[in-house]
Amino acid sequence: MEYRRTAVIKLDTPEGADTHLRETVEQFQYCANTASEWCWHGDDGYHVTSKAKAEDALYDKLRADTGLTANLVQKGICQAVEAVKSGVERLKNDQDTSRPTFTADTAVYDKRSATFHRDHVSLSTPDGRIECGYILPDDTDTPPTKYVANEDYEFRRATLHQRDGDWYLHASMLKEDDDTEPTTGHKTVLGVDLGVNQLAVASTGRFWSADEFNHWKREYEKRRGDLQQCGTRAAHDVIAGVERKEDGRFEIFLHRVANEIVAEAVEHDCSHIVFEDLTDIRENVQEASWHHLWAFRRLYEYVEYKAREQGVEAVQVDPRNTSKRCSTCGFTHDDNRHSEDFECLDCGYQNHADYNAAKNIGLQYLRRRQNADDGGAPVDVRLNRGTLNVSGEYVPPASAVA
Numbered sequence: 001m002e003y004r005r006t007a008v009i010k011l012d013t014p015e016g017a018d019t020h021l022r023e024t025v026e027q028f029q030y031c032a033n034t035a036s037e038w039c040w041h042g043d044d045g046y047h048v049t050s051k052a053k054a055e056d057a058l059y060d061k062l063r064a065d066t067g068l069t070a071n072l073v074q075k076g077i078c079q080a081v082e083a084v085k086s087g088v089e090r091l092k093n094d095q096d097t098s099r100p101t102f103t104a105d106t107a108v109y110d111k112r113s114a115t116f117h118r119d120h121v122s123l124s125t126p127d128g129r130i131e132c133g134y135i136l137p138d139d140t141d142t143p144p145t146k147y148v149a150n151e152d153y154e155f156r157r158a159t160l161h162q163r164d165g166d167w168y169l170h171a172s173m174l175k176e177d178d179d180t181e182p183t184t185g186h187k188t189v190l191g192v193d194l195g196v197n198q199l200a201v202a203s204t205g206r207f208w209s210a211d212e213f214n215h216w217k218r219e220y221e222k223r224r225g226d227l228q229q230c231g232t233r234a235a236h237d238v239i240a241g242v243e244r245k246e247d248g249r250f251e252i253f254l255h256r257v258a259n260e261i262v263a264e265a266v267e268h269d270c271s272h273i274v275f276e277d278l279t280d281i282r283e284n285v286q287e288a289s290w291h292h293l294w295a296f297r298r299l300y301e302y303v304e305y306k307a308r309e310q311g312v313e314a315v316q317v318d319p320r321n322t323s324k325r326c327s328t329c330g331f332t333h334d335d336n337r338h339s340e341d342f343e344c345l346d347c348g349y350q351n352h353a354d355y356n357a358a359k360n361i362g363l364q365y366l367r368r369r370q371n372a373d374d375g376g377a378p379v380d381v382r383l384n385r386g387t388l389n390v391s392g393e394y395v396p397p398a399s400a401v402a
């Protein structure tokens, strides 16, 4: 069970801090407004609602234009993208709307740009870190003291505000009830994440690149395009020949990957190989072409029957949040992922985003199993030679290299 609270904390700012905090919120506003303007018009007349796209276009410029740290710049862009997204939703519903503008004196901090303590906070500004004390009522039974003083509530994020000349922190705090007891059962699964750059990534940390596949696909399309230009009967026959040959090539490649995935599962003594549900994979892997979708389905089929021969079962699970969730601490947020990089905003866990997703896919299956037939008894799962329990805590093996 999770409890989320917002604690509004008045700050006791040191001498001279005011100027730097003002600079911070002004530059943050500048980032958000610049990003909003860019996103609203897009680079081709369309609204941009992709954070990755906006960051690619604006990040370097905004870093150069401001003195803000990387994380604050990203948060400014993110704030704009979220606002543009809701603007686009309104447009879709024929509601009146215009480009979002930001006028409030605020800046959004997380654990990379701020360090939260129980009695003070260290905030990143263009002039370096500034430490501000908290002005809290003594009564520990009322907010915000009730939450700030309680170690069970953890600081997640905070927005810095200026109001009537005073500075405030609106801190998002979270308490999680530990309702999962340590391990009883024991199950080992191999999670597999599918994608267009890495065709497959296993929860053991093994990657199968899609480079070869993507290269053939491009060659194939080019060849086919050239031949279609000819338009003759002979060219038509050649196209059919090329298709057969290429399909054969793709299949050999997919057989090889399938064999290796199954071998990986056998080697790690896994009872199940877990894939994301392929029904909606078109939505989940948006960059995928029909070639990729074909390859994902074919790969699953191959793995399914090859695994069965080894006494291993292939299954599919709901992929919801598997790319945004931290496989170490369970914290789920859009901003945890930046294209191929995963960095948890909460615990700081960093890894390849697809590898993190593969671990989550394995865990997703175990959670489902736990709910379905183990009557809620917690299961323990070995992934990547370490242990992941169902609450998502990662316990490295004694011999693991950190």
Ligand SMILES: [Zn+2]
Pocket (backbone or CB within 6 Å): 326, 327, 328, 329, 330, 331, 344, 345, 346, 347, 348, 349
């Ligand atoms: Zn985490």
